[in-house]
Amino acid sequence: MAIQVFNTLTQTKEPLVPLVEGQVSIYVCGVTPYDHAHIGHARPAVVWDAIKRHLRRRGYVVRHVQNFTDIDDKLIRRARERGESVRDVAEQYMAEYQWAMGALGVLPPDFMPRVTDNLPAILEFVSGLVDRGYAYARDGDVYFRVAKMPDYGKLSGRSREALRAGARVEPEENKDDPQDFALWKRAPEDQPGWDSPWGRGRPGWHIECSAMSSRYLGPRFDLHGGGIDLIFPHHENEIAQSEAYWGHPSARIWVHNGLVTLSQVKMSKSLGNGVELRELLSRTDPRVLRTYLLSVHYRSPLEFSEEGLRDWGHGLQRLRSLWEEVRALGPTSVFGDRAWLEELWGFERRFLAALDDDFNTARAFAECYELVRDARRVRSAGGPGAAVAGYLAKLGLAAADEILGFLDPEKVPASTAEPAEGGVPRWVEMLLAVRQQARQSGQYAWADQVREVLWEAGWGVEDGREESRAVPRAGRKTGTNAP
RNA sequence: GGCGGCGUAGCCAAGUGGUAAGGCGAGGGUCUGCAAAACCCUUAUUCCCCGGUUCGAAUCCGGGCGUCGCCUCCA
Numbered sequence: 001m002a003i004q005v006f007n008t009l010t011q012t013k014e015p016l017v018p019l020v021e022g023q024v025s026i027y028v029c030g031v032t033p034y035d036h037a038h039i040g041h042a043r044p045a046v047v048w049d050a051i052k053r054h055l056r057r058r059g060y061v062v063r064h065v066q067n068f069t070d071i072d073d074k075l076i077r078r079a080r081e082r083g084e085s086v087r088d089v090a091e092q093y094m095a096e097y098q099w100a101m102g103a104l105g106v107l108p109p110d111f112m113p114r115v116t117d118n119l120p121a122i123l124e125f126v127s128g129l130v131d132r133g134y135a136y137a138r139d140g141d142v143y144f145r146v147a148k149m150p151d152y153g154k155l156s157g158r159s160r161e162a163l164r165a166g167a168r169v170e171p172e173e174n175k176d177d178p179q180d181f182a183l184w185k186r187a188p189e190d191q192p193g194w195d196s197p198w199g200r201g202r203p204g205w206h207i208e209c210s211a212m213s214s215r216y217l218g219p220r221f222d223l224h225g226g227g228i229d230l231i232f233p234h235h236e237n238e239i240a241q242s243e244a245y246w247g248h249p250s251a252r253i254w255v256h257n258g259l260v261t262l263s264q265v266k267m268s269k270s271l272g273n274g275v276e277l278r279e280l281l282s283r284t285d286p287r288v289l290r291t292y293l294l295s296v297h298y299r300s301p302l303e304f305s306e307e308g309l310r311d312w313g314h315g316l317q318r319l320r321s322l323w324e325e326v327r328a329l330g331p332t333s334v335f336g337d338r339a340w341l342e343e344l345w346g347f348e349r350r351f352l353a354a355l356d357d358d359f360n361t362a363r364a365f366a367e368c369y370e371l372v373r374d375a376r377r378v379r380s381a382g383g384p385g386a387a388v389a390g391y392l393a394k395l396g397l398a399a400a401d402e403i404l405g406f407l408d409p410e411k412v413p414a415s416t417a418e419p420a421e422g423g424v425p426r427w428v429e430m431l432l433a434v435r436q437q438a439r440q441s442g443q444y445a446w447a448d449q450v451r452e453v454l455w456e457a458g459w460g461v462e463d464g465r466e467e468s469r470a471v472p473r474a475g476r477k478t479g480t481n482a483p
Numbered sequence: 484g485g486c487g488g489c490g491u492a493g494c495c496a497a498g499u500g501g502u503a504a505g506g507c508g509a510g511g512g513u514c515u516g517c518a519a520a521a522c523c524c525u526u527a528u529u530c531c532c533c534g535g536u537u538c539g540a541a542u543c544c545g546g547g548c549g550u551c552g553c554c555u556c557c558a
Contacts, residue, residue, distance in 0.1 A: 011487090028558090029558070030558085031557095031558070032556085032557080038558095040557085040558055041558055042558085043558065044558045045558085047558095072556085073556075074556070074557095153486095156486070156487075156553075156554085157486055157487060158485080158486055158487090158553095158554075159485095159486090161485095162485050162486065162554085163485085163486090163554070205556085225558095226558065227557075227558030228487090228488085228552070228553080228558085229552070229553065229557055229558070230557075230558070231487085231552095231553070232486085232487095232553055232554065233553090233554085233555090234557090256558095257558070258488085258489095258552090259551090259552070259557095259558070260558085261551075261552090295495080295496075295506080296495080296496065296497090297496085297497075299488085300488090300489080300496085301488085301489075301551065301552080303495085305495095307494085307495095307507090308494085308495060308507090310507090311494080311495075311506075311507040311508080312495085312506075312507080314506085314507065314508095315505090315506045315507060316506095317520095317521095318506090318521090318522095321520085321521065321522095325521095354497090360497075360498095362496060362497055362504095362505080362506095363497055363498085363504075363505080365496095365497095365505070365506075366496090366497065366504050366505035366506080367504090367505085368505090369504095369505055369506065370504080370505075373505095373523095376521095376522065376523080377522095377523080379522090380513095380522065380523065439516080442516080444516060444517070447516090447517095448517080448518085451518080451519085455519095460519065460520075461518090461519070461520095462518095462519060462520050462521090463515070463516090463517095463518080463519075463520090464515090464520090471519095471520080
């Protein structure tokens with residue numbers, strides 16, 4: 001059965017039937033790098049990373065484009081405040097964004113086009129719209145004539161009348177109609193600008209995506225993504241431009257991710273309530289954060305909370321501990337019980353089926369936990385079947401991790417939350433050794449005291465049958481103030 | 484005011500007509516000197532409220548309440 005994807009345009013799940021068989025083209029709206037990246041930016045990146053990995057797993061060749069809006073009002077303002085060039089400011093935050101995405105295990109898109117590198121394509125697009133009568137120039141600005149598109153509003157479910165009634169925007173003098181929007185803006189002398197048939201200026205916000213998506217993917221492509229907050233006006237305008245220019249729809253399926261909220265309120269730079277990734281990643285396992293973003297369906301809002309993140313990390317530990325237990329296992333000639341064998345073998349099929357259904361990562365995780373439970377049951381029963389079950393669990397977890405990315409934290413940049421990079425400091429080892437002697441001679445009160453000292457210092461002590469070991473306390477920096 | 488989404492156990496969260504996944508937490512147990520960690524078991528006769536359709540509804544329809552987003556830059 002084909003992969004089903006919810007299309008904002010039709011408000012229903014549709015089968016994904018790529019334009020080119022075996023190949024899926026994706027354009028996702030990226031960020032404007034004028035400030036630190038926050039969790040809200042991480043969500044679409046992580047979601048699309050999982051989608052991309054799943055499509056590849058299903059055998060598709062994926063072409064993935066995500067842009068950077070490296071010229072806009074906010075960027076210009078920020079550069080002026082700092083006395084730096086727009087380019088330098090953009091460069092700095094693009095680097096930070098890419099660092100954070102790397103830490104989250106996000107595969108880079110195949111192309112990350114910048115507006116400033118695509119001016120010729122943008123100018124050509126604007127000119128084309130003017131030539132076709134869909135746009136008009138006024139004093140160095142160029143506006144799109146919305147009235148020319150009878151079905152304007154089809155993505156956001158608004159009628160032109162409704163938009164007119166609800167208009168809160170001050171009508172600009174130059175526009176023929178308040179709903180018209182800028183394709184090109186005249187640039188003052190002291191701001192960055194490019195020469196154009198209408199004078200020196202720079203692109204409007206929406207035109208870049210129409211121009212760059214078609215340049216990198218062609219006039220038609222399969223999936224277009226972005227945050228749900230971009231539906232209007234950004235994507236609505238993008239549709240109007242592209243359809244006016246090409247004479248046909250450009251993106252086939254529009255996919256929108258829900259927003260990350262904080263204390264029930266949308267996280268956004270303008271509200272100043274963002275949780276910055278560089279700060280969060282400095283004290284959080286990146287893979288815990290990554291999968292936390294995948295723990296709910298991509299279209300649902302995600303209420304971010306430290307407690308929620310911590311709880312999710314606790315749960316993830318069960319997946320990881322089974323992995324540690326079985327990762328070294330190999331195939332065996334021993335056969336197991338037919339019933340549970342079928343159950344374990346069926347994991348990958350169920351897991352992929354969950355993702356086939358509109359990329360339901362929440363359900364995919366539920367399958368993982370059932371795999372752990374099933375495998376544990378068999379293993380705790382002992383006998384030769386334990387090894388078989390362990391091996392099958394290993395295969396299943398590896399397949400799931402391929403897409404969800406909850407394992408192998410050592411493969412991602414080290415988090416400062418990991419004390420001594422997996423190693424236990426010498427002083428901790430020494431205390432443990434001394435404590436061990438105390439325990440063996442029955443001085444438990446003293447042993448408990450040592451355990452408490454280590455706990456305060458950020459180390460948990462686990463006494464096994466053979467030996468004791470120290471593990472870093474979860475979600476806490478070693479030796480510093482407690483949360 | 485207009486448009487759209489959501490409301491499922493203490494918390495998070497799947498499920499869009501066939502009789503409530505999963506996680507956290509909690510309770511019980513195994514292991515342990517005691518713990519911790521890990522593991523096992525248990526934990527919603529019921530899905531915001533009121534009507535309706537249906538043999539059957541968390542799921543469909545109507546109304547209400549609550550909540551979030553968009554209508555201005557935003558992932």
